[in-house]
């Protein structure tokens with residue numbers, strides 16, 4: 001049986017227009033599992049967490065955490081937030097400014113009268129685990145952003161709750177710190193496992209932290225699986241876009257072959273697995289290659305003629321935006337600066353080019369339903 005189980009969770013907000021923020025959501029989390037909820041702004045991630053924590057009252061559904069039912073609309077069960085064994089870490093660190101780090105971390109233990117834990121050194125141990133052991137007597141204002149976020153992590157974990165909820169806790173940190181605290185959190189979970197739901201809109205954070213990841217769309221879960229499954233086999237056009245397959249081409253059947261915006265595609269022996277008269281192909285920008293003309297395509301590649309619209313330098317790569325010839329479809333290619341032999345000026349705005357890609361790197365979706373077709 002799952003450790004945390006969410007069944008048919010629905011939360012509406014009044015307003016003009018009314019919103020169904022969470023829409024018949026089902027989710028099961030195993031004990032010790034680190035589950036990531038990934039989705040764009042407004043898809044219902046925070047509302048889902050707030051329902052779990054008891055900070056919002058759902059219209060429908062049932063939530064079981066550990067051994068207790070904390071919410072059940074049918075049986076009118078609604079356990080108060082402070083009676084649920086749930087730790088929370090938010091985007092804003094929300095530390096008490098007038099309390100030392102020690103008192104901030106101790107707060108959840110004091111609020112729940114867990115005196116034994118206060119005495120047994122839990123505060124000091126968790127502070128050590130998040131590398132804040134030396135900061136216990138400081139005040140939040142005397143800490144850097146990264147240190148404050150580590151203290152917030154310690155506070156969320158100190159009482160060893162049944163479930164720890166994280167709402168985009170790393171997004172306020174600068175890029176380098178975000179990477180560092182992310183790695184520390186990963187290690188912490190590996191060495192002292194706890195059950196977690198971690199919300200983010202950042203796909204790389206989701207891939208690196210999640211043992212499973214759930215992709216959310218308008219209040220429901222569109223796909224759930226381990227990061228590799230989701231990354232390699234997105235079930236829909238929506239999921240594909242969200243996990244980095246940002247480039248989208250619509251193909252239509254053209255006799256025995258296919259065309260894209262009026263350009264015929266040489267199939268080169270490649271099999272396009274779409275059976276409908278039209279479909280969608282999704283690709284990652286770094287799976288696209290730019291070549292001078294169609295004669296330079298490799299055996300297993302397809303190509304489309306285009307014009308370079310913009311080039312920007314990205315360090316290890318160039319971002320080249322092209323527009324397909326005879327259409328207004330834009331495609332962005334990420335071209336390695338290593339593989340282009342350091343020829344940073346090879347592509348210039350206004351130049352003719354060909355985007356080349358291998359069909360095995362693409363994922364296919366039905367145009368109507370946006371659902372994946374098996375390759």
Ligand SMILES: Nc1ncnc2c1ncn2[C@@H]1O[C@H](COP(=O)(O)OP(=O)(O)O)[C@@H](O)[C@H]1O
Pocket residue numbers: 013014015019020021039040041042043044045046047048
């Ligand atoms: N207190 C509220 N009152 C009205 N609408 C809300 C409230 N909180 C959230 N919403 C709406 O519910 C939807 C989901 O919001 P939220 O859960 O915050 O999304 P996310 O965290 O994924 O960005 C959004 O459309 C948002 O505008």
Ligand SMILES: [Mg+2]
Pocket residue numbers: 045046047
């Ligand atoms: Mg949110």
